[in-house]
Amino acid sequence: MKRALIPLAIFLIVVGFLFKGLFLNPREVPSPLVGKPAPQFSLPRLDNPETTFSPKEMLGKVWLFNVWASWCGACRDEHPILVELSKAGFVPVIGMDYKDTRPEAQQWLDQGGNPYNIIAVDADGRVGIDYGVYGVPETYVIDKAGMIAYKQIGPVTYDALRDKIIPLVKRLQAQ
Amino acid sequence: MTLTRIIRFIAILCLLQSVSLWAQEAQPLQTNATVEVQVERLSTQLRCLVCQNQTIADSHAELAQDLKQEIREMATKGMTDQAIIDYLVSRYGDFVRYKPPFNPATSLLWLGPFGLLLAGGIGLFVMLRRRQKMTTDAPLSADEARKVSELLK
Numbered sequence: 001m002k003r004a005l006i007p008l009a010i011f012l013i014v015v016g017f018l019f020k021g022l023f024l025n026p027r028e029v030p031s032p033l034v035g036k037p038a039p040q041f042s043l044p045r046l047d048n049p050e051t052t053f054s055p056k057e058m059l060g061k062v063w064l065f066n067v068w069a070s071w072c073g074a075c076r077d078e079h080p081i082l083v084e085l086s087k088a089g090f091v092p093v094i095g096m097d098y099k100d101t102r103p104e105a106q107q108w109l110d111q112g113g114n115p116y117n118i119i120a121v122d123a124d125g126r127v128g129i130d131y132g133v134y135g136v137p138e139t140y141v142i143d144k145a146g147m148i149a150y151k152q153i154g155p156v157t158y159d160a161l162r163d164k165i166i167p168l169v170k171r172l173q174a175q
Numbered sequence: 176m177t178l179t180r181i182i183r184f185i186a187i188l189c190l191l192q193s194v195s196l197w198a199q200e201a202q203p204l205q206t207n208a209t210v211e212v213q214v215e216r217l218s219t220q221l222r223c224l225v226c227q228n229q230t231i232a233d234s235h236a237e238l239a240q241d242l243k244q245e246i247r248e249m250a251t252k253g254m255t256d257q258a259i260i261d262y263l264v265s266r267y268g269d270f271v272r273y274k275p276p277f278n279p280a281t282s283l284l285w286l287g288p289f290g291l292l293l294a295g296g297i298g299l300f301v302m303l304r305r306r307q308k309m310t311t312d313a314p315l316s317a318d319e320a321r322k323v324s325e326l327l328k
Contacts, residue, residue, distance in 0.1 A: 027227075029224060032268040033266065099237070129241060131266070132268070134225055134238055135225060
């Protein structure tokens with residue numbers, strides 16, 4: 001009788017693992033950059049291609065670095081949330097327009113509003129590779145010392161803001 | 176030569192012409208052969224993070240093309256395979272490698288199958304020993320021996 005229960009026990013263990021697997025997101029690959037300095041770059045700005053943006057300018061501030069593109073469908077979902085966040089004005093949001101064209105990016109902002117303090121343009125995606133971007137939108141929380149504290153893969157949702165990003169930003173700002 | 180034959184001949188010539196045009200188009204754009212070999216070798220070892228179950232070599236995702244270009248530039252600069260892999264791992268994590276490295280987090284992945292094989296082997300060994308014990312032959316009684324020898328006559 002006891003022996004007959006062994007296959008059942010193995011079955012239940014396998015079911016347990018598979019059940020847990022149902023709720024994991026294989027797209028969320030943990031970034032090795034968390035806890036490391038944000039890679040430096042200097043990119044032209046969207047509003048004025050003559051001027052550039054570099055993360056050095058943000059030293060001493062906690063900021064969000066949001067990688068987006070006008071061709072990206074999920075960016076459309078998070079855009080109103082970012083607009084609302086920027087209206088609250090409690091953390092600067094820097095955008096990086098990833099592999100996009102200027103007119104399309106501009107049109108996107110005209111339609112949905114501009115939540116960004118500054119937008120850098122990464123036309124060929126090189127800085128994206130430096131940041132390990134593999135699916136826009138992606139959002140990084142960068143602390144006062146220029147270290148990456150958190151990476152949100154996929155759109156910023158209300159839940160992610162409330163549960164993770166806002167508490168983290170507050171904690172980092174208090175430091 | 177009849178007219179239809181001439182037409183057929185011309186038609187075949189046209190077809191061959193288009194084939195040779197194609198072949199020209201498919202020529203690799205890069206001229207540095209050693210770099211291309213290295214790019215090819217590396218891109219079959221690295222995962223495209225967009226499609227996840229394809230290597231960079233197999234994938235047509237834009238990111239895969241970009242990464243291939245990045246690898247090509249690093250290879251042109253003379254970076255070794257290991258240096259290029261390290262560069263990508265520092266940005267995308269170990270997941271970018273198609274063959275995961277052996278470390279504490281992946282030890283179960285690497286050793287698990289051997290563990291299962293060992294457990295199965297021990298199980299099989301124990302079961303066979305037990306079965307052997309159950310089937311040890313009992314000596315024949317005198318009566319049975321007589322019957323057997325009669326049958327074998």
